[in-house]
Structure formats: structure tokens, C-alpha cells
Amino acid sequence: MFIYSETLFFADDFHLLKTIVWFQETDSFYEKIALLLQQHNEHRILFPRLLTWLDYRLEGHINWPVLMVLGNMVWCGVLYFLWDAFRTLRLNPWLFLPIPWLLFHPFYYDNLTWTISVLQQSVIVFILAWLVHAFTNRRFLLAIGIVLLGTFTHGNGIFGFAVGIVFLVIYREWRWLGIWLLVALITAFVYFYGFERGQSADFARSLSDPLRLIAYFCTFLGSVTQVFGPHDWPSVAWGAIVFLGIAWFGFPKIYAQYRSGPPLSYFEKMLLGNLLFLGITALLVAVSRSWSATDFLIPPRYAHYSPYITAWFYLVGIAVLARSYIWYWSLPWGILAVLIWLVSYLNYFTTLEYRRDWLRADKANWENYDVFLQYAPSFNRNIRDVYHKAVDRGICYHPSGLPSQLTGASTDSTLALTFERGFSVSQDASGEYREKILRVGNKSNASDTPFLALVAEGQPVVWVPYYRLRNAYRGILRGMDYGKKT
Numbered sequence: 001m002f003i004y005s006e007t008l009f010f011a012d013d014f015h016l017l018k019t020i021v022w023f024q025e026t027d028s029f030y031e032k033i034a035l036l037l038q039q040h041n042e043h044r045i046l047f048p049r050l051l052t053w054l055d056y057r058l059e060g061h062i063n064w065p066v067l068m069v070l071g072n073m074v075w076c077g078v079l080y081f082l083w084d085a086f087r088t089l090r091l092n093p094w095l096f097l098p099i100p101w102l103l104f105h106p107f108y109y110d111n112l113t114w115t116i117s118v119l120q121q122s123v124i125v126f127i128l129a130w131l132v133h134a135f136t137n138r139r140f141l142l143a144i145g146i147v148l149l150g151t152f153t154h155g156n157g158i159f160g161f162a163v164g165i166v167f168l169v170i171y172r173e174w175r176w177l178g179i180w181l182l183v184a185l186i187t188a189f190v191y192f193y194g195f196e197r198g199q200s201a202d203f204a205r206s207l208s209d210p211l212r213l214i215a216y217f218c219t220f221l222g223s224v225t226q227v228f229g230p231h232d233w234p235s236v237a238w239g240a241i242v243f244l245g246i247a248w249f250g251f252p253k254i255y256a257q258y259r260s261g262p263p264l265s266y267f268e269k270m271l272l273g274n275l276l277f278l279g280i281t282a283l284l285v286a287v288s289r290s291w292s293a294t295d296f297l298i299p300p301r302y303a304h305y306s307p308y309i310t311a312w313f314y315l316v317g318i319a320v321l322a323r324s325y326i327w328y329w330s331l332p333w334g335i336l337a338v339l340i341w342l343v344s345y346l347n348y349f350t351t352l353e354y355r356r357d358w359l360r361a362d363k364a365n366w367e368n369y370d371v372f373l374q375y376a377p378s379f380n381r382n383i384r385d386v387y388h389k390a391v392d393r394g395i396c397y398h399p400s401g402l403p404s405q406l407t408g409a410s411t412d413s414t415l416a417l418t419f420e421r422g423f424s425v426s427q428d429a430s431g432e433y434r435e436k437i438l439r440v441g442n443k444s445n446a447s448d449t450p451f452l453a454l455v456a457e458g459q460p461v462v463w464v465p466y467y468r469l470r471n472a473y474r475g476i477l478r479g480m481d482y483g484k485k486t
Helices: 011-023 029-037 046-059 064-076 078-087 098-103 115-136 140-151 155-171 174-192 203-207 210-228 233-258 266-292 305-320 323-369 377-392 473-479
Strands: 418-428 431-441 451-455 461-465
Touching: 011 029, 011 046, 011 115, 011 377, 029 046, 046 064, 046 115, 064 078, 064 115, 078 098, 078 115, 078 266, 078 305, 098 305, 098 323, 115 140, 115 155, 115 266, 140 155, 140 174, 155 174, 155 266, 203 210, 203 266, 210 233, 210 266, 210 305, 210 323, 233 266, 233 305, 266 305, 305 323, 323 451, 323 461
Parallel strands: none
Antiparallel strands: 418 431, 451 461
16 A cells, blocks of 8 residues: 555644654653643544654654554554464464455555554554453563553553453452552543543434444444445444354353353454454444434444454354364355455545545645645644644655646646535534535546646646546456546
């Protein structure tokens, strides 16, 4: 996904770069710690900020593609924990092949090219899987370090304390449970001191509609079905099947061990620890966000959780089936996993291109007019002073690849454009916001040029990218051309 990145921040990445600007404006150690712990939505993102600062110190400027790749490499590390659990089943290694196809595709495109999302949403799954791994090996001191890392990486990292409580009770490690609860209490005090409710969270309104809340919980875990189209009820059904299927397999085993029955296997511990983390995460997202759901389509920054729990569901199948029947389960899953990967790529590559092209365009727009056109005027006003400092001090460096002036040979002024006025509607817990927008379209461009250049006489160019639609599957097969030339 490196080819879809650019040397410019995207949206909330600004919260990472502004920390470095403000770092340089204070010599107070206390103020620097406060900046690192400053709340971002519902999260204390100390470690993503530290990684950004470290990259700045090493390279002399923030290299957004490098941070993005680093986060994706950590996300890929979850494959190790799945493999580690699988190999204890002592089955043919070929049976593991569907897992990477299920996991790695652009359905969750925010977590591929949006740095702050990668460093939080993707990395936290690795950290919590690592935490479960530490508990399965009874490495409790390491677990304390991991849960602190997770808590100050992303908001749901604090759920790792709940995972730890369950393991320590199962193990009857009462002394360590006391230590764990003390650490949890101190961490909660630091985390929630001065905490403000996130702008998109509204618990009361979510709890007022239990059916919608349950549906959102399920679709959070089952959203991988949306690879095939924006249909929400298949996600609800699949999420319920996956969660209840794993719970049916695992929870009786936890109860049996607690009642001095057979001890849990390594596979069962890894599975159930991850299910607990994913279940609590889905519940909190549903309680805080489901109030705003007119449908149950999951934002792409949350969409990686569903392929991950689906991979665990696949492993449950090969764990419970008799060896003579495993291939009847695994072979269809292998075909389905490759199909998910292929359809996901075909459906989302245009979105990745469009985001990259907006970043390319806005690098030039900032240089020409001090404005990022893809964002609202309020966002531009809020960031302008700080971003000027970041650029002037070399914290952010983004040479533009698009010219400020055009030559006649590089343009086509004969395009027939359509113009449509409309509104962009967004909402959070405080209300709904409408902003005027102008949609510019064209259905006759046969070139591969992805940008529309708007030029006023004697002024630099304003660059706007095209969103290029995907060809129909028949057109792709016939012409081997993914995108429409429009």
C-alpha cells in the first residue's frame, strides 16, 4: 500500500504533527507530558505521538509513508499469533493458507493509508493479541507492560485489564490479581483525569434502542460481508454467527476449568482472550456510536476487526471437526478467502487512488493558496497557523509534483463538465452540520489524467482530483482495465 501514500498528513494526522510543533514551544517537562497525554476523541495516544516524534528526530521531518508502513507491519504481526495458535492443533500447514487471504485486503482502507488510524486501530489488535499471548504463558510482568502500551495507544487498549482479570481468576493467581487491579486503578486515574466525552459518543441515545444497539454490535464483528456490497443485514447475521459460534465452543471450557475440570489448551486460551477483547470493543463501539446509525455500515477504520474474528472462527472449525472432515471445511473457506481478497481489491482500489490524488492535489493547493480543498473551511482555519509553523520549521516537508502553472500541451479545455450544488451532512452527539458543496462531473474524458485544473487568469492552478469509477466485472475481464476512463 506504499504506492497509495503521500508526503502529506491526512485529516486527524494533524493531531500528531501539532504535538511536535508545541513540543518546540515549551521547555517544561510537565507540559510535554501533558501534550503527549492530551485527549484525542476518546483516546490517549501517547505512543503514536512518540513514534511520530521519533521519526521526526531520525529523519529531520515527519515521513508519513514511513509511519504508515510501520503501522501496517505491526498489523501484519497478528498473523504470528494466529499461526502460533494454529500450529498447536498439529494439522497440515496448508490448512492455514486461507487466513492471510481473509486478513489482508483494502476493505479497511483507512487502516492502510491514514497514519493516525494505522498507528491506533491496527496496532492495538497486535498489542492485545500479544497481551493474550503473554497470559497464556503466565508472563504477568510482561503483561503489565503490554497493557500499559495498549492503553496509551488506543482507547480500547484499556480493555486489556478486563482480559487480564479473567485469566488471573481462571489461574487462581490471587496475589497477581491484586497487583493487576492496583495497576488498573492507577492507570484509570491517569487516563480519566480531566477526561471529556468524545464528540461522537452518546450512551443514553444508543441504549434507548436495544435492537439497534445489538444489530450494531453484530455488524461490527460481521462487516466483512460488506466487501461484496453496502448491505448491512448480512453483516448483522454474520457477526451473530461468528460471535455465538466461538462463544459456544469456548465459554463452556472456561467454566469447566474454573470448576477444576480439564485445563484450557493453548489454542483455547488464545482464542478466548481475543474473543473477549473483540467482544468488549464491539460492545463499547455499539454503546457509544449506534445512536447515529441510520444503517449498519461500518466505518473503514473499524472494518479490520471483522476479518480478524472471522479468521478465528475459521480456526474454530478446523479445531472441532474430525480430521477426516476438515478439508470439507477448509477448501470452501480457501476459495471464499481468495474471493473476498479479490473483490475487496476491485471495489476499493479506486478509493485508495482518490485519497492519494487528493493529497497530491492539496500539496499544490497549499503551496499556491494556503488551503486544503478536501477539508471544510473551519478545519483550514483551525490548522493554518500551526501548519505554517510546521512547514517553516521543516517538521513537515511535502514537495509538490503538480505545477502551479500549465502549458497548453498538458491540458484539454474541451471537456464538457456538469455542475451540481448540494450539501454535505455530518453529525456528532451535539448536532447535525450542513455545508454547501459543488460537485463537478464529467462522463466523456477518455484520458487517464486524474486531475481537473481550475485556472483564473494570471493565478496559480487549483487542483481537484477525479473520482474514477471501477469498470463492471465484465469490462474488467474483457479489457483488463480496472478503472473507467472518466
